[in-house]
Amino acid sequence: MNIKAVAKLANVSTATVSRTINGSPKVSPDTAARVRKAMETLNFVLNTNARALGSGRSNLLGLIISDITNPFFPELVKAFEDIAVSQGKEVLIANTDYDPDRTMHCVTRMLQRKVDGVAIMTSEISEHVISFFLKRKIPVVFLDTGEPAPGISRINIDYPAGVEMAMHYLTQLGHKDISFISGPLNLNSARTRYQAFMESSAREHLSAKAEYVQEGNHRPDGGYRAMQRILALEHRPTAVLTSNDLTAIGAMGAIFEAGLRIPQDISIIGFDDIQLSAFTEPPLTTVRIPHKDVARTAIEALLGTQDLPSKEPRDGAQYKIQPIFVPRRSAGPIPGEAHSLKRRRADRLHV
Amino acid sequence: MNIKAVAKLANVSTATVSRTINGSPKVSPDTAARVRKAMETLNFVLNTNARALGSGRSNLLGLIISDITNPFFPELVKAFEDIAVSQGKEVLIANTDYDPDRTMHCVTRMLQRKVDGVAIMTSEISEHVISFFLKRKIPVVFLDTGEPAPGISRINIDYPAGVEMAMHYLTQLGHKDISFISGPLNLNSARTRYQAFMESSAREHLSAKAEYVQEGNHRPDGGYRAMQRILALEHRPTAVLTSNDLTAIGAMGAIFEAGLRIPQDISIIGFDDIQLSAFTEPPLTTVRIPHKDVARTAIEALLGTQDLPSKEPRDGAQYKIQPIFVPRRSAGPIPGEAHSLKRRRADRLHV
DNA sequence: CTGTTAGCGCATTCAC
DNA sequence: GTGAATGCGCTAACAG
Numbered sequence: 183m184n185i186k187a188v189a190k191l192a193n194v195s196t197a198t199v200s201r202t203i204n205g206s207p208k209v210s211p212d213t214a215a216r217v218r219k220a221m222e223t224l225n226f227v228l229n230t231n232a233r234a235l236g237s238g239r240s241n242l243l244g245l246i247i248s249d250i251t252n253p254f255f256p257e258l259v260k261a262f263e264d265i266a267v268s269q270g271k272e273v274l275i276a277n278t279d280y281d282p283d284r285t286m287h288c289v290t291r292m293l294q295r296k297v298d299g300v301a302i303m304t305s306e307i308s309e310h311v312i313s314f315f316l317k318r319k320i321p322v323v324f325l326d327t328g329e330p331a332p333g334i335s336r337i338n339i340d341y342p343a344g345v346e347m348a349m350h351y352l353t354q355l356g357h358k359d360i361s362f363i364s365g366p367l368n369l370n371s372a373r374t375r376y377q378a379f380m381e382s383s384a385r386e387h388l389s390a391k392a393e394y395v396q397e398g399n400h401r402p403d404g405g406y407r408a409m410q411r412i413l414a415l416e417h418r419p420t421a422v423l424t425s426n427d428l429t430a431i432g433a434m435g436a437i438f439e440a441g442l443r444i445p446q447d448i449s450i451i452g453f454d455d456i457q458l459s460a461f462t463e464p465p466l467t468t469v470r471i472p473h474k475d476v477a478r479t480a481i482e483a484l485l486g487t488q489d490l491p492s493k494e495p496r497d498g499a500q501y502k503i504q505p506i507f508v509p510r511r512s513a514g515p516i517p518g519e520a521h522s523l524k525r526r527r528a529d530r531l532h533v
Numbered sequence: 534m535n536i537k538a539v540a541k542l543a544n545v546s547t548a549t550v551s552r553t554i555n556g557s558p559k560v561s562p563d564t565a566a567r568v569r570k571a572m573e574t575l576n577f578v579l580n581t582n583a584r585a586l587g588s589g590r591s592n593l594l595g596l597i598i599s600d601i602t603n604p605f606f607p608e609l610v611k612a613f614e615d616i617a618v619s620q621g622k623e624v625l626i627a628n629t630d631y632d633p634d635r636t637m638h639c640v641t642r643m644l645q646r647k648v649d650g651v652a653i654m655t656s657e658i659s660e661h662v663i664s665f666f667l668k669r670k671i672p673v674v675f676l677d678t679g680e681p682a683p684g685i686s687r688i689n690i691d692y693p694a695g696v697e698m699a700m701h702y703l704t705q706l707g708h709k710d711i712s713f714i715s716g717p718l719n720l721n722s723a724r725t726r727y728q729a730f731m732e733s734s735a736r737e738h739l740s741a742k743a744e745y746v747q748e749g750n751h752r753p754d755g756g757y758r759a760m761q762r763i764l765a766l767e768h769r770p771t772a773v774l775t776s777n778d779l780t781a782i783g784a785m786g787a788i789f790e791a792g793l794r795i796p797q798d799i800s801i802i803g804f805d806d807i808q809l810s811a812f813t814e815p816p817l818t819t820v821r822i823p824h825k826d827v828a829r830t831a832i833e834a835l836l837g838t839q840d841l842p843s844k845e846p847r848d849g850a851q852y853k854i855q856p857i858f859v860p861r862r863s864a865g866p867i868p869g870e871a872h873s874l875k876r877r878r879a880d881r882l883h884v
Numbered sequence: 885c886t887g888t889t890a891g892c893g894c895a896t897t898c899a900c
Numbered sequence: 901g902t903g904a905a906t907g908c909g910c911t912a913a914c915a916g
Contacts (some may be wrong), residue, residue, distance in 0.1 A: 230645040231582040232909035294581040404811040461753040583893035773910040
């Protein structure tokens with residue numbers, strides 16, 4: 183059941199079948215119809231491997247992420263996939279699990295399958311690894327860090343701005359002692375957020391005690407443990423900013439277990455705005471990374487201007503994405519002050 | 534940079550290169566070494582498309598799921614992928630999004646890429662669709678429903694047992710008025726759990742008021758809304774069982790907003806045991822579906838039926854997986870009773 | 885508009 | 901052990 187069988191049944195050549203499959207305009211409508219009917223009756227399914235081999239194009243877009251288990255990524259993956267499919271592309275996903283060996287394996291897979299482009303959404307990847315793509319002239323788009331270069335575009339999320347929004351919100355509420363629970367500091371992505379916090383903290387002239395910064399692991403258990411350490415401090419902070427929502431959720435558990443209330447006793451703010459954050463108790467105030475924008479931008483960068491309505495440059499483009507502050511109920515005035523919140527807050531079902 | 538270039542550099546034929554790549558024992562150690570060195574210096578990467586075309590085998594395992602955004606699935610995907618990779622296979626993932634059209638598209642993708650087997654982890658798929666795989670003798674393993682058949686294995690999670698454990702736990706705590714928030718009842722997977730509840734409810738002689746069962750959507754917002762409806766009832770239940778953890782988390786939000794306490798005023802139990810469930814406040818009592826077992830079993834079923842010489846499709850096996858009850862803190866004695874919990878409960882960091 | 889032909893890169897008979 | 905030759909299913913010139 184290959185193209186030849188279809189050709190025979192439709193009384194045409196394989197070339198004509200191939201043309202109708204690919205929607206070539208130079209096929210007469212009725213032969214096309216005949217071919218389509220033949221495909222139908224034969225239950226013909228195109229062999230993508232053969233097509234890729236023959237044409238050189240795979241119609242595959244690679245997507246490398248750190249850990250599918252972090253809820254931020256599935257949402258990103260879904261958006262990426264939706265847009266890719268709408269552009270006639272497919273997506274090959276690979277998890278690095280923060281492991282260099284495994285990362286190399288992911289890259290090899292991408293190379294083996296001859297992807298038309300790769301979006302690298304984990305910053306834990308060496309420049310050496312990227313060179314594998316560049317040598318083969320495979321477009322690369324990066325999330326998070328660094329400068330654009332020939333053949334490689336960058337999407338930078340404005341972490342400093344995001345952190346600044348959160349910090350400003352807290353200071354406005356009277357907070358002066360603000361803690362930070364970072365991600366694993368051996369990861370670039372986590373360090374970026376950490377540095378943004380340190381800078382913002384200095385800018386606001388806050389007490390930057392070393393013990394106010396605790397390292398987590400971007401998962402709830404790390405946030406839980408880090409928060410326990412913070413709660414054990416002699417001078418406890420009145421607010422905590424976390425490197426991602428999962429960390430915040432873990433931290434909230436530790437706060438409740440200590441018999442404290444959120445936000446009356448301690449305020450907490452997350453980062454990412456995963457779906458669940460609207461449904462924690464209290465709903466989590468957070469800084470949203472607009473994942474649909476990230477996905478759209480990544481695909482735009484990969485495919486260039488031809489296939490998408492926008493007319494951005496293709497090579498070495500740089501995109502900056504602004505996070506969005508989402509005030510919910512986990513952050514409030516400092517204890518003892520009846521500061522009334524002016525800004526509208528989001529509820530569970532809306533923004 | 535193909536096999537031919539390697540062959541030339543190593544002074545051998547392409548056949549020999551192919552053999553050393555595939556670890557054929559009939560290659561002399563030192564020619565193999567020479568070939569490997571040549572591959573190294575040329576940065577040779579195998580073209581998987583060509584290999585699949587030439588050999589007929591793709592080394593790809595398909596995995597069809599409903600919605601990557603539901604946290605249960607990433608955990609499953611990860612386990613599946615880990616095991617597949619350890620077996621020298623790769624994984625092609627596809628989301629149906631509960632959409633029949635999109636489901637058909639997923640199946641087509643699998644067929645096009647010539648997968649060696651497919652694990653279908655969504656029950657929303659018609660028998661007609663499966664026939665596409667069976668006709669091509671592609672092994673299929675199903676999660677959730679139905680009987681095994683030639684060429685198709687089934688993994689059944691013992692939902693009735695899981696529901697029974699939860700119900701028994703609640704009745705033991707004195708609960709008689711137990712609500713259920715189902716998933717979307719047009720989905721088989723949701724209906725299965727719903728029916729298990731109804732049967733268990735009848736068995737325990739509980740008040741099976743129609744309004745005690747509310748339909749959700751397996752996402753937090755559905756649980757939230759369904760819970761609001763339940764709380765508006767004149768005779769409010771003392772406990773709620775939900776069709777999955779996400780639903781439970783949404784429901785908890787509604788309970789708190791109504792000014793009620795968990796579990797003092799109302800108990801709640803989830804289903805799945807996603808990672809986050811240990812970190813809700815209070816930690817969610819739930820029924821765990823052991824996703825690693827599911828993944829391992831699925832791959833076993835696929836690989837076991839694959840490389841067999843028989844041309845007739847082998848009869849599919851049937852596997853039954855037992856859920857595990859995970860008592861945490863969201864379920865307690867009925868209001869007003871000082872019933873003390875005998876059983877040990879899991880904390881946030883352990884089981 | 886349509887057919888013919890020659891690869892794409894690899895696995896796999898067969899010979900040697 | 902190794903090499904030469906054939907074909908997997910499709911696309912892409914090039915003719916007509």
